[in-house]
Amino acid sequence: MLTIHNTLTRKKEEFKPIHPGEVRMYVCGPTVYDYFHIGNARSFIVSDFIRRYLEYKGYKVTFAMNLTDIDDKIIRKANAGNIEAKEVAETFSAAFFEDIAKLKIKKATIYPKATEHIQDIINLIKKLEENGYAYNIDGNVFYNVKKFTTYGKLSGKNTEELESGSRVEINEAKRNPLDFSLWKKAKEGEPYWESPWGAGRPGWHIECSAMSCKHLGETFDIHAGGNDLIFPHHENEIAQSEAATGKKFVNYWLHFGFLNIENEKMSKSLGNFFTARDVLKRYSAEVIRLFFSQTNYAGPLNFSDDLLSGAQKGLEKITNLAEKLDDELKAGRPSGIEIDFDFAKFYADFEAAMDDDFNTSQASAVIFDFVRAVNKVLAENSEAGKRFFEKAKEYLAKTAEGVLGIVDFSSLHGDDSKSLENDLIELLLNLRIEAKKEKNFALSDKIRNELTALGIVLQDGKDKTTYKKVKAE
RNA sequence: GGCGCUGUACCCAAGUGGUUAAGGGGAAGGUCUGCAAAACCUUUAUUCGUCGGUUCGACUCCGACCGGCGCCUCCA
Numbered sequence: 001m002l003t004i005h006n007t008l009t010r011k012k013e014e015f016k017p018i019h020p021g022e023v024r025m026y027v028c029g030p031t032v033y034d035y036f037h038i039g040n041a042r043s044f045i046v047s048d049f050i051r052r053y054l055e056y057k058g059y060k061v062t063f064a065m066n067l068t069d070i071d072d073k074i075i076r077k078a079n080a081g082n083i084e085a086k087e088v089a090e091t092f093s094a095a096f097f098e099d100i101a102k103l104k105i106k107k108a109t110i111y112p113k114a115t116e117h118i119q120d121i122i123n124l125i126k127k128l129e130e131n132g133y134a135y136n137i138d139g140n141v142f143y144n145v146k147k148f149t150t151y152g153k154l155s156g157k158n159t160e161e162l163e164s165g166s167r168v169e170i171n172e173a174k175r176n177p178l179d180f181s182l183w184k185k186a187k188e189g190e191p192y193w194e195s196p197w198g199a200g201r202p203g204w205h206i207e208c209s210a211m212s213c214k215h216l217g218e219t220f221d222i223h224a225g226g227n228d229l230i231f232p233h234h235e236n237e238i239a240q241s242e243a244a245t246g247k248k249f250v251n252y253w254l255h256f257g258f259l260n261i262e263n264e265k266m267s268k269s270l271g272n273f274f275t276a277r278d279v280l281k282r283y284s285a286e287v288i289r290l291f292f293s294q295t296n297y298a299g300p301l302n303f304s305d306d307l308l309s310g311a312q313k314g315l316e317k318i319t320n321l322a323e324k325l326d327d328e329l330k331a332g333r334p335s336g337i338e339i340d341f342d343f344a345k346f347y348a349d350f351e352a353a354m355d356d357d358f359n360t361s362q363a364s365a366v367i368f369d370f371v372r373a374v375n376k377v378l379a380e381n382s383e384a385g386k387r388f389f390e391k392a393k394e395y396l397a398k399t400a401e402g403v404l405g406i407v408d409f410s411s412l413h414g415d416d417s418k419s420l421e422n423d424l425i426e427l428l429l430n431l432r433i434e435a436k437k438e439k440n441f442a443l444s445d446k447i448r449n450e451l452t453a454l455g456i457v458l459q460d461g462k463d464k465t466t467y468k469k470v471k472a473e
Numbered sequence: 474g475g476c477g478c479u480g481u482a483c484c485c486a487a488g489u490g491g492u493u494a495a496g497g498g499g500a501a502g503g504u505c506u507g508c509a510a511a512a513c514c515u516u517u518a519u520u521c522g523u524c525g526g527u528u529c530g531a532c533u534c535c536g537a538c539c540g541g542c543g544c545c546u547c548c549a
Contacts, residue, residue, distance in 0.1 A: 007477095010477090027549090028549070029549090030549085031547090031548090036549085037549090039548095039549065040548095040549050041549085042549070043549040044549080046549095047549095071547090072547075073547075152476095155476070155477085155544075155545080156475090156476050156477070157475075157476060157544090157545070158475085158476090161474085161475050161476085161545085162475085162545070204547085224549095225549060226548075226549030227477085227478085227543065227544070227549080228543075228544065228547095228548055228549065229548080229549070230476095230477085230544070231476085231544060231545060232544095232545085232546090233548090255549095256549065257478080257542095257543085257549095258542085258543070258549075259549085260542080260543095263541065263542065264542080265542080265543065265548090266549095267547095267548060267549090268547090268548070269547075269548070290497085291485095294485075294486065294487090294496080294497065295485080295486060295487085296486085296487080298478080299478075299479070299486095300478080300479075300541095300542060300543075301485090301486095302485080304485095306484075306485090306498085307484085307485060307498085309498085310484080310485065310497065310498040310499085311485090311497075311498080312498095313497080313498060313499095314496090314497045314498065315497095316511095316512095317497085317512095317513095320511090320512065320513090324512095353487090359487075359488090361486065361487050361488095361495090361496075362487055362488080362495070362496080364487095364496070364497080365486095365487065365495050365496035365497080366495090366496085367496090368495095368496055368497070369495085369496075372513095372514090375512090375513060375514085376513085376514075378513085379504090379513060379514070436507080439507070441507060441508070444507090444508095445507095445508075445509085448509080448510090452510090457510070457511080458509095458510075458511095459510060459511045459512080460506070460508095460509085460510080460511085466511090468511085
């Protein structure tokens with residue numbers, strides 16, 4: 001039984017989809033004004049864990065992630081570079097897709113863009129106007145928060161306190177400081193669209209209400225995003241959607257913890273961030289994913305080089321086994337002897353972990369347990385047969401690769417094995433073997449040391465020497 | 474001030490009202506090896522921020538206190 005911690009109720013609840021066998025989920029995506037940082041990546045990767053696990057369980061998942069392609073930051077960047085907002089959005093949308101592909105994040109079913117849903121947004125605002133939840137002041141349309149009596153139910157805030165503690169700008173023509181923009185009147189030099197209220201552009205929150213409704217329905221299963229979106233963004237989405245439809249907006253709300261640097265939230269405004277693409281230059285997607293999987297999605301997580309390289313070391317354990325299994329099978333492992341191994345237990349443990357509010361930390365521990373158990377079998381049974389190798393590989397393929405994405409069987413030996421460079425290395429290795437046969441260890445060590453200095457690490461096996469290229473620096 | 478999260482070994486980090494408190498890194502020992510490295514195996518918290526309470530029994534529930542963080546303004 002899958003349980004999910006629901007921000008709305010602050011409890012773990014059994015997950016029951018609206019349509020049996022099907023899950024519709026929405027995750028707040030990027031504002032495409034810059035490269036996303038590794039903290040943003042955590043949200044995308046955690047969403048990916050969730051989506052993949054739901055699919056593992058057999059659900060048909062419809063997953064929408066919006067791209068906010070019109071907003072203040074985009075406009076600012078466009079003006080600074082003297083280019084069109086559209087150009088900024090296109091550049092960084094493309095970068096976004098490149099980066100999530102490198103992080104081995106499965107593509108969402110749909111990536112709706114705000115600018116392609118202007119009519120849907122206008123219709124939604126009209127509906128809110130009709131229902132008395134929106135008011136127009138000189139071409140700026142605001143949401144009347146007072147009218148929505150359950151405002152604050154997601155974030156646990158009450159409107160009285162919000163007003164007194166409000167730091168919201170006061171100079172706007174709003175009736176109430178809590179009211180927020182649905183439609184912003186166009187200012188000089190800004191992109192705009194025509195609307196019943198004049199030229200302008202959508203407010204930030206309205207696009208998610210409009211697009212989720214269009215692509216997932218008026219009520220859908222899961223809505224997720226970073227902790228900082230709980231208020232006001234998600235609170236406002238609920239206010240908009242429920243006031244328009246009169247129906248419950250979302251059944252399960254999930255929120256992700258932040259990635260911190262030295263215990264402080266990583267953010268663009270603090271300047272303490274690394275872009276995902278920079279981190280990817282130093283660590284593989286699998287390392288980053290394992291690192292994120294080793295802690296609960298809801299809590300804070302510190303980001304540092306030490307921590308990442310720890311994850312890298314750990315990942316090697318899994319990768320080594322994956323390689324061994326893969327190699328043996330490709331080399332035609334003989335039928336050998338049958339091994340009595342309780343695969344079902346490891347599947348059950350993995351599922352129990354993930355069923356418990358997507359406990360990836362526990363799930364990755366199960367995978368490490370599995371790796372140790374399989375290694376032990378292999379150490380004790382050199383005759384272990386093909387069947388065992390197949391089943392072990394299948395396990396890793398379904399869990400470590402399929403759900404967590406911390407193994408990629410298709411790129412285990414990512415080497416361009418036909419290059420001249422590799423031929424030369426082979427040549428040296430053969431010379432070294434000759435030297436070793438003649439007990440000329442001075443020479444064999446010299447070859448090893450000099451190759452190591454070039455970033456090629458030799459590993460003497462029982463009957464062959466293998467090598468690994470270590471990235472320079 | 475309001476709302477929420479959090480404090481588990483050297484570091485990161487799961488977890489449970491009572492049986493052996495996961496897993497990863499690190500460290501130590503071992504197997505293998507000409508020596509290394511790698512790989513694999515083994516070991517590594519009588520204890521879970523502090524102090525009280527509930528309980529036959531709490532690290533787990535409750536309360537207070539101390540510490541860290543986030544949101545309340547754009548933010549994953």
